[in-house]
Structure formats: C-alpha cells, structure tokens
Amino acid sequence: MQAPQVIQVNQQNFHEVIQSSATTPILFYFWAPMSQESEELLPHIQQLSQNYAGAVQLAILNCQEEQTIAAQFGIQALPTIALFVNGQPVDGLSGPQPLNAIEAMLARHLPSQDERNAKQALQFIAEDQHTQALGLLQSLPDEWQQRGDIKLAFADCYLASQSFKQAASLLADIPLQYQDSYYNELCAKLELHQNAANSPELQALEASYAEKPHDAQLANKLAISYHEVSRDEDALQLLWGFLQNDLNTLDGDMKKTFMDILSALGQGNPLASRYRRQLYSRLY
Known part of the structure; x- marks a missing residue:
C-alpha cells in the first residue's frame, strides 16, 4: 500500500485537517527550522507514520511560518506532537522526546502491526490478490491464526491456490459464530470442486491405481486426471512419491508431467513453491 502524503498545515486547511481525523487519526507535528531538535526528529516521525500504512495521517506545521495557528494550539515547546481522533486531541508530547516514547504513545491508540497486516490481507483478498494475502496471514502469530475470521481468510486463499485439502480442513473447524454468508460461499466453492473432482471415471482410475500402487504409468495418468479437475495437490503428491x-521415472515423462503442473500453477502459487523447493533439494 502506498503511504499517504504528508499534509502541510496552513491557515487555509487546518480546520479541514482536524475534521478529517473523524475518519483517520491525525498525528500533528509542530516544528520550526530554528529548533534543531524538531528538525532532526522530523524524518523519523515521517518514517514512523509511514510504518502505519494508512492507519494514521501525518500533518506537520511549521510554527515559524504559521505562528497564528501555533498560538491557537498553545504550543510552548518544540517539537510538540499531538494525536487527534474524531476532531479531538487524545494524546500528545511536548519538547524533545526519544522515538520509543512516541511509538509508545501511538501504540496506545492505533492498531498494532498484526491488526494492520490482517486488515491488509483482507483487502488483498477483496482485490483477488490471494498470494499477497496468504503471505501476510502466515506472518500473523498463532493466536491470530486461530481466529475464525482469519481461518476463513486462509481458506479463501487456499481455494484460490487450489490447495483444497487445506481449505477443507479449515472450513471443517470454523466456529458457529463465523458460519455466515462468507463461510457458505467458501463451502459452496469447495463443494463445487469436490463434485467435479470425483467423477465416476476418476474414481475408477483411482481404484485401478489402488490395486497397482507401484505402477508409474498408471500413477502418471491419474496425476494428469487430477490436474484436469484442479486437484493439483493430489497430483503433485502422487508424482513426488515416485x-x-x-x-527419471518413465524415462523423464513423469518429471515432465510434474513440471507442467508447476508451470500451470504459476510462480506465486504456494503449493507450487513448496514442491519446487522439494525438487531443488533433490537436484542439488
């Protein structure tokens, strides 16, 4: 997500800036070139606000140029930091401060990094960017990953990447209070896949392979059939077993089937990435 632009506060916009804190908290930074401490801290404040990726908006005011506004705020020391939420100041610091003191102040009022990652992951899912979403979800601590809404997000990503077994396992463990329309939609997608992936022809082929589990030719044929109905995890697992x-099983034909499936899944697919790593470890 692109970081929001820093707002330069002046007589024309400062009322509007304060009002905008009704939707996004505003971090006001009061400074002046004549104050070396406030000037030196400014780039660190800018970086700190960018770390929140849109959860807070930084607004800076040059008190040397905007003395009237500084007087209205009652600024007596530089730098001064004030956090506005819903049009009102909720916290602040006056005078030179260590950066960790500012971080602690923001942490009292703003979402944590985990909250921001979860929110961004859900946004990625809404934009059909499931690979990016999955990476953020996997970065969450275990207590977050056990939440019902996060499990649903994981299941959505697994369905998109055709990791149907993982999706099915998660959907079977969703608490009742999270079994909403989103849950029903994901279950319907899984059921649609399961119906398509268990045709009589495929079941007959599976039965034949069960009788001859060491038949590489039959295994290769079954893996191709799995791939045709998007059961790529089953296909890759079966092929990798050989x-x-x-x-060089089947004079290289099985490896070609394996590589063709990986190629069809694409570079960003987590299932394909896992089996590529296994293949590379075998090669090198």
Whole structure:
C-alpha cells in the first residue's frame, strides 16, 4: 500500500485537517527550522507514520511560518506532537522526546502491526490478490491464526491456490459464530470442486491405481486426471512419491508431467513453491 502524503498545515486547511481525523487519526507535528531538535526528529516521525500504512495521517506545521495557528494550539515547546481522533486531541508530547516514547504513545491508540497486516490481507483478498494475502496471514502469530475470521481468510486463499485439502480442513473447524454468508460461499466453492473432482471415471482410475500402487504409468495418468479437475495437490503428491526416488521415472515423462503442473500453477502459487523447493533439494 502506498503511504499517504504528508499534509502541510496552513491557515487555509487546518480546520479541514482536524475534521478529517473523524475518519483517520491525525498525528500533528509542530516544528520550526530554528529548533534543531524538531528538525532532526522530523524524518523519523515521517518514517514512523509511514510504518502505519494508512492507519494514521501525518500533518506537520511549521510554527515559524504559521505562528497564528501555533498560538491557537498553545504550543510552548518544540517539537510538540499531538494525536487527534474524531476532531479531538487524545494524546500528545511536548519538547524533545526519544522515538520509543512516541511509538509508545501511538501504540496506545492505533492498531498494532498484526491488526494492520490482517486488515491488509483482507483487502488483498477483496482485490483477488490471494498470494499477497496468504503471505501476510502466515506472518500473523498463532493466536491470530486461530481466529475464525482469519481461518476463513486462509481458506479463501487456499481455494484460490487450489490447495483444497487445506481449505477443507479449515472450513471443517470454523466456529458457529463465523458460519455466515462468507463461510457458505467458501463451502459452496469447495463443494463445487469436490463434485467435479470425483467423477465416476476418476474414481475408477483411482481404484485401478489402488490395486497397482507401484505402477508409474498408471500413477502418471491419474496425476494428469487430477490436474484436469484442479486437484493439483493430489497430483503433485502422487508424482513426488515416485520422483523423490527416481527423477527419471518413465524415462523423464513423469518429471515432465510434474513440471507442467508447476508451470500451470504459476510462480506465486504456494503449493507450487513448496514442491519446487522439494525438487531443488533433490537436484542439488
């Protein structure tokens, strides 16, 4: 997400800036070139606000140029920092401060990094950017990953990446209070896949392979059939069972099937990435 632009506060916009804190908290930074401490801290404040990725908006006011506004705020020391929420100041610091004191002040009022990552992941899912969302979800601590809404988000990403077993496992463990329309939509997607992926023809092929589990030709045919109905996790697992022992199984045809499936899944797919790593570890 692109960081919001820093607002330069002046007589024309400062009322509007304060009012905008009704939707996004505003971090006011009062400084002046004549104050070396406030000037030196300014780039650190800018970086700190950018770390919040849109959860707070930085507004800076040059008290040397805007003395009237500084007087209205009652600024007596530089730098002065004030956090506005819903049009009102909720916290602040006056005079030179260590950066960790400012971080602690913001932490009392703003969402944590985990909250921001979860929110961004949900936004990525809404934009069909499931690979990016999955990376953020996986970065969350275990207590977050056990939440019902986060499990639903994981399941959505797994369905998008055709990791149907993982999606099914998560959807089977969703608490009742989270079994809403979103949950029903994900279950419907999974059921649609399961119906398509268990045709009589495929079941017959599975039965044949069950009778001859060491038949590489039959396994390769079954893996291709799995891939055709988006059961790529089953296909790759089946193929790897042979390839991990002999990469030249079927004179290389099985490895070609394996690589074709990885290629079809794409570079960003987590399932494909996992099996690529296994293949590279076998090669090198």
